[in-house]
Amino acid sequence: MVKQTIQIFGRIKPTKKTLAVYSMDHQEETGASLEFVIPRDLVDGFINNKRECYKFRFQKVFDQHVKQDEIFEEIAKPVAESVLSGYNGTIFAYGQTGSGKTFTITGGAERYSDRGIIPRTLSYLYERFSQDSSMMYSTHISYLEIYNEVGYDLLDSRHEASRLEDLPKVMIMEDPEQNIHLKNLSLQQSANEEEALNLLFLGDTNRMIAETPMNQASTRSHCVFTIHLCRREPGSATLRRSKLHLVDLAGSDRVSKTGLDGMLLTEAKYINLSLHYLEQVIIALSEKNRSHIPYRNSMLTSVLRDSLGGNCMTTMIATIAVDKRNLDESISTCRFAQRVALIKNEAVLNEELDPALLIARLKREILSLREELAMVTGDQRDEQLTAEEIQRLDEVVNVFLNDPDPDVTLSLGPDMRKIQHCFFLLKSMILDKKRDKARL
Ligand SMILES: Nc1ncnc2c1ncn2[C@@H]1O[C@H](COP(=O)(O)OP(=O)(O)OP(=O)(O)O)[C@@H](O)[C@H]1O
Structure with missing residues (x-):
């Protein structure tokens, strides 16, 4: 078991504005820090009585110039490595609308080098499979969208043809061990990188896109791309199953700021509500001695239950x-991250036995034990008792029952078939006697 607190990283979105209101520092012992300094004249038209300096700690903060390959190397590769070893992993992006969550998780469409964590992780995993001929790997993909608290399968083949509401809704089921199962969420096998990327592309095409005044192509839903991995050594019955969730959350903006109405306001309320429940779970987890964690309040927290605590x-x-206008949202994102950093997870190696291989192995074991037993007893016991053997047993049982000596024994040898036959005879005799008695 690996006990670890949730790792938190910061990524600053590039901005054209030159006014620097933040500074970064990195020290070996304490990690990185990100500081916002708000000069008093920054709050236009008002006297700024608020604090001027806000400092937050991260594992590492990536500044504006940092490219996608570095983000993958530093953040996603270590998680992919532990997933390859059989541990579950989750990477989730949190931040306000337009701050770069989709760019970080999925990537930008303009340049190949803008590929985000999902395509790079897929590429890395398939490369690792091909390098490791001592193991057999199989991969399945699922892609869930949570929109207004309802789950949809982004890989459903009917998605493009139907309206969102017409699609089967993904339901949460809980088994007696409180494990979560998602009904109606398809698991698509992907034999290679190309197939996996096609699934990602299909899912992204199906994503619910709506426009808000803040972002021309804002994603108003939570998306969970999951890579399900199964690893086995050829001939071994032991397999390791692990899951990697790559999560692009909806924008964390506060409703009042975005200036929305109608349907978009409904969406924003749902987003706020589910992020509020996410925060509630995170607060509960970061508090000591809290026994009840309210995972069941929303679909997002139910799906991410394993990932959080x-x-x-x-x-x-x-x-x-x-940017200046986004500072309060940035500070609230960093505050959220500080709470998340307190959560402790306990990752265990997900090892299990393949039932089909286990049965085959047990059958082989039974066969060899039978052979061993036959060698010890000198008897072959695979076949049924012969008619002669049965007749002989009937005689032996009769002699035994009719012998007046109370200490007489029934000697049958170590053959279970004979022992069972004698018990069967005795039982039918007793039943006959009972029936005769009842008739009298
Ligand atoms: N690090 C970056 N480098 C270059 N461009 C970026 C970066 N981060 C974000 N962008 C650009 O900023 C815009 C908004 O980013 P993105 O769509 O990823 O935001 P988001 O946080 O996912 O928003 P939403 O909450 O609406 O989903 C996009 O055009 C994206 O390409």
């Missing part, structure tokens, strides 16, 4: 826009 190695990326 459970069997998972979890990493959060706080995406931060440092």
Whole structure:
């Protein structure tokens, strides 16, 4: 078991504005820090009585110039490595609308080098499979969208043809061991990188896109791309199953700021509500001695239950826009990250036995034990008792029952078939006697 607190990273979105309101520091012992300094004249038209300096700690903060390959190397690769070893992993991006969550998790469409964590992780995993001929790997993909508290399968083949509401809804089922199962969420096998990327593309095409005044192509839903991995040594009955959730959360903006109405306001309320429940879970987890964690309040927290305070190695990326107008949202994102950093997870190696291989192995074992037993007893006991053997046993049982000596024994040798036959005879005799008695 690996006990680990959730790792938190910050990523600053590039901005054209030159006014620097933040500074970064990195020290070996304490990790990185991100500081916002708000000069008094920054709050236009008002006297700024608020604090001027806000400092937050992260594992590492990536400044504006940092490219996608470095983000993958530093954040996603270690998680992918532990997933390869059989641990569950989650990487989730949290931040306000337009701060770069989708860019970080999925990537930008303009340049190949803008590929985000999902395509790079897929590429890395398939490369690792091909390098390791001592193991057999199989991969399945699922892609869940949570929109207004309802789950949809982004890989459902009917998605493009139907309206969102017409699609089967993904339901949460809980088994007696309180494990979560998602009904109606398809698991698609992907034999190679190309197939996996096609699934990602299909899912992204199906994502619910709506426009808000803040972002021309804002994603108003939570998306969970999951890579399900199964690893086995050829011939071994032991397999390791692990899951990697790559999560792009909806924008964390406060409703009042976004200036929305109608349907978009309903969406924003749902987003706020589910992020509020996420925060509630995170607060509960970071408090000592809290026994009840309110995972069941929302679909997002139910789906991410293992990732938050459970069997998972979890990493959060706080995406931060440092423009002047976004400062309060950035500070609230960093505050959220500080709470997340307190959560302790316990990741266990997900090892299990393949039932089909186990049965085959047990059958082989039974056969060899039978052969061993036959060698010891000198008897072959595979076949049924012969008619002669049965007749002989009937005689032996009769002699035994009719012998007046109370200490007489029935000697049958170590053959279970003969012992069972004698018990069967005795039982039918007793039943006959009972029936005769009842008739009298
Ligand atoms: N690090 C970055 N480098 C270059 N461009 C970026 C970066 N981060 C974000 N962008 C650009 O900023 C815009 C908004 O980013 P993105 O769509 O990823 O935001 P988001 O946080 O996912 O928003 P939403 O909450 O609406 O989903 C996009 O055009 C994206 O390409």
